Amino acid sequence: MxxxxxxxxxxxxxxxxxxxxxxxxxxxxxxxxxxxxxxxxxxxxxxxxxxxxxxxxxxxxxxxxxxxxxxxxxxxxxxxxxxxxxxxxxxxxxxxxxxxxxxxxxxxxxxxxLNLYEKDEFVEKFSDQYYDEEYHQFLADRYITGTCPSCGNDSAYGDQCEKCGTSLSPTELINPKSTLSGKTPVLKPTKHWYLPLDKYQPWLEKWLLEGKKDNWKTNVYGQCSSWLKQGLQPRSMTRDLDWGVDVPLEEAEGKKLYVxxxxxxxxxxxxxxxxxxxxxxxxxxxxxxxxxxxxxxxxxxxxxxxxxxxxxxxxxxxxxxxxxxxxxxxxxxxxxxxxxxxLSTSRNHAVWLHEYLEELPNKQDELRYVLTSIMPETSDSEFTWKDYQARINNELVAILGNFVNRVMILMHKYFEGKTLGATSLKDDTLQNQLKEAYTEIDTYLNDFKFRNGVARLMDVARLGNKYLTEKEPWKTFKEKPEETREVLQNCLHIIAHLGSLSQAFLPRTATKIFAMLNLPETGLYQQDFKFADGHQLSTPSLLFEKIEDELVEKQLAKLNSKKPVVEEHTAKDALPAKANISFDNFASLDIRAGKILAAEKVAKTKKLLKLTIDTGLDERTVVSGIAEYYNPEDIVGQHVSILINLEPREIKGILSQGMILMAENSDGKLTFVTPTQTFAPGSVIR
Known part of the structure; x- marks a missing residue:
């Protein structure tokens, strides 16, 4: 921050x-x-x-x-x-x-x-662009499709390939087709206004590469670094379209501002x-x-x-x-x-928000919690309905909801839901632990570490459960009612702090907690709560409901029904097996989990990328032949498996110190081999 x-x-x-x-x-x-x-x-x-x-x-x-x-x-x-x-x-x-x-x-x-135009910031130039002769229209961006020159996807658009993420211009497409007529377009000259990103590159390098190195997320900084290392080119800020913001120049009639x-x-x-x-x-x-x-x-x-x-x-x-x-x-x-x-909108492989809200009413915070817990902060992550069920049942219900419900029920059972005396938290250890939680959550959120923040919130609920279990007020009530009351009233303070800390993460849950405690919502963090003498608690209710298997099965069936039928791959698709090796030979391979910190193309090659890998032991350079399948800016932050004890060798003047493990099909397509769960760099793969 x-x-x-x-x-x-x-x-x-x-x-x-x-x-x-x-x-x-x-x-x-x-x-x-x-x-x-x-x-x-x-x-x-x-x-x-x-x-x-x-x-x-x-x-x-x-x-x-x-x-x-x-x-x-x-x-x-x-x-x-x-x-x-x-x-x-x-x-x-x-x-x-x-x-x-x-x-x-x-x-x-x-x-x-106009501000940039009047300062002569734009570069005006004619260029050949595709034109649909049947529709009498220039084909900007998504009006044209073709084969991506980077990955071979035959449905790439004129501005970007959505399969590999490569930023494209229409003239880079192979076998271009108009989305209007389906026919092959022709090239015609047209005038546009370009933003000279190459002119701003020195400024960007100082402002971004030097100024943001220590406080931007590694995945963001790494992608920006890769773009700048490749060298920026002027980018057109206008389009030949009939929908959008008009270019405010007489000579630009019929043109719109680039989106x-x-x-x-x-x-x-x-x-x-x-x-x-x-x-x-x-x-x-x-x-x-x-x-x-x-x-x-x-x-x-x-x-x-x-x-x-x-x-x-x-x-x-x-x-x-x-x-x-x-x-x-x-x-x-x-x-x-x-x-x-x-996730694919074109294949309808998605969990749509409006459908979720209809089919699972009043479960906004449950989804907020799950998505925050698995948030793809520095690398891709995965949502599954089974994990959704497990996190709600095992964490929201069993930890947070269980603690609140147990305390509220015991307060009503033993003391008619009323406090005695103007109470504050009477346990210094608990007080200090709660203050630490506020400080740590503040640090996490200021650093945009939302997963850590919500995990720390759940730790406060664990603290409450641990305290309640250790004190066992259900065993002390008959002989030590005042001690029991103090324990439960301390628990009420923990619940109040849970309500306070939940406001950012689980706002509806925070409202429920304050309503059960019969306390006002101030809209502020409160690190000190007081209950007046005879303060009446509201009737307890469950914060969360368990997610049953039936709901999960229904959502999975719905999702699978949307998928197109995929042809089964038969044995003929597999590459032939190599000769057997001894176990000792295999055991000599030192394969570790790693993470790509930076990536750039190797000059004068089509297939090679220069990667900087965090191996957990060091940061090392690896030259990998994956440039035809991945753009360097897209793989920064990617978790990989790396063979680290391969003898270093020089490739195109670069010393390569290892090998990334990739899966390859019979068509020669490559994909990363990674653990199904994120492991820290340096973790051993056996």
Missing amino acids: TTKNPKKYTVTSALPYANGPLHIGHLAGAYIPADIFVRHLRLQQKDVVYVCGSDEHGAAITIKAKKEGTTPQAIIDKYHNQIKQSFEDFGIGFDIYHRTSAPIHHDLSKEFF WLDAPIGYISATKQWALDHGKDWKSYWKKQENPEDDACLIHFIGKDNIVFHCITFPSILHAHGEYILPEHVPANEFLNLEGDK
């Missing part, structure tokens, strides 16, 4: 694209972590604005409209309303959920473009609208102040697929403009997988 103590915070979550509903991968990536962080700030009375909104421009919107036989406006209205409602029902606490189709956003986006110019500006336009609605000064949250110490702290919560845009493109735009603050942090998360496979 930043070392300064900012007076204001501006927190953003990635704008969801308004062409489909939300799923749990979105929640785990950009929304639950931001919501926890913002609630944590507000509980400390920090001045924070939290903004988001629907991204409603770009080729994907118009393509979906054509497929459904409707208008782009109808598409964005449908999904904007659905997404907004899902966020509200789930309990994400935006100050405003805006939309990029709003006039205030169009006006601000045009102002940004990655206008979309991040949506954070600012949302803040402007919020400020207008609430009588606030939006500039104090976004613009540089006379005294730099008064600048707001800008934090973007995103998924890893948006790192380059939020860490390189948008900061370059803000820097070129000159009046705006730059992001202090971009704590991007990796991807959440589902039941052993990648």
Whole structure:
């Protein structure tokens, strides 16, 4: 976290694209972590604005409209309303959920473009772009598909391959086809305005590589480092489209702003609208102040697929403009997988938020807890319904819920649910342990370590259970009623602290806890609670319900019914076996769990990547022939298996000190061989 103590915070979550509903991968990536962080700030009375909104421009919107036989406006209205409602029902606490189709956003986006245009920041040039002769239209981004030159995926788009993540231009596609007519397009010249990222590279290297090295997440910093090492190229900020923000130049009639110019500006336009609605000064949250110490702290919560845009493109735009603050942090998360496979909206392999809310009513906090516990903070993680069941039953129900319920029932059984005397916590050891929990959770959340934070919360519930079990008030009541009362009233204080600490992680649960204790919700962290003499507790109720096997089986059946039939692989697909080796030969191999810290392409090669690997013993360089299957920026943070006692050898002038283990099928495709659970670098693989 930043070392300064900012007076204001501006927190953003990635704008969801308004062409489909939300799923749990979105929640785990950009929304639950931001919501926890913002609630944590507000509980400390920090001045924070939290903004988001629907991204409603770009080729994907118009393509979906054509497929459904409707208008782009109808598409964005449908999904904007659905997404907004899902966020509200789930309990994400935006100050405003805006939309990029709003006039205030169009006006601000045009102002940004003109600011850079009048400063001669853009490079104007003609280039050959694909054109559909049947539809008389240039084919921007997703209006064109073809084969990815990096991985061979035959459904890559003109701006990105969604299979391998490579950022593309339409002319790089092999066998391009128009998504409008299905025919092969022709190349025609067209004029566009380019942001000279190559010009900003020296500034980016100083601001990002030098300035953020010690406080940005390793997966974010590593991906940015890989992009910069490859060398940045100018990127077009305009498109030949009929949907989006108009380019505000007479000579640019019929052209629109590139969605990655206008979309991040949506954070600012949302803040402007919020400020207008609430009588606030939006500039104090976004613009540089006379005294730099008064600048707001800008934090973007995103998924890893948006790192380059939020860490390189948008900061370059803000820097070129000159009046705006730059992001202090971009704590991007990796991807959440589902039941052993990648989440896929096209294959309907997803847990959709609106369906979850319908089918599992009043279980928002249960999902928040599970997704926070498995949050893909520095590497991909996986959601399974069995794990969902286990975490709820074995942790929320058996630890947190059980402790609260036992204490409340005993208080009502022995003392009619009433306290005696103006009580405070009368156990110094417990008091110190609770104070430590606040301090540690604060540190974890300021470092964006949400998994550690929620685990520490559960440790407080374990502390309560341990204290209750050791004191055994059910055995002491008859002979030592006053001692029993003190023990149970100490437990009430632990429950109150659980309510306080739960507010950021499990807000609905916190409300239930305070209601059972008959205490007001102050909206602040409280490290000292007092119960008045004769304070009446409310009737106890269960915080959580067990998840039965039937529910899990139903959700798995639903998920599997969506999957397309996959042809079974037969033995003929396997590569032939090699000759037997002795056990001693196998035992001599030292294979360890490792983690990729940095990756870059090896110059003048197509297949080689230079990797920096944390082996747990050291950091070493490995040259690996996987460049045709993986982009360097996409694998930073990837956990791997590495043979560390392979004799070093020089490859293309680079000393390679090991070998990454990969699985290869009969077609020659490669994938990482990794443990099914994350093991620390250095763990032995036998």
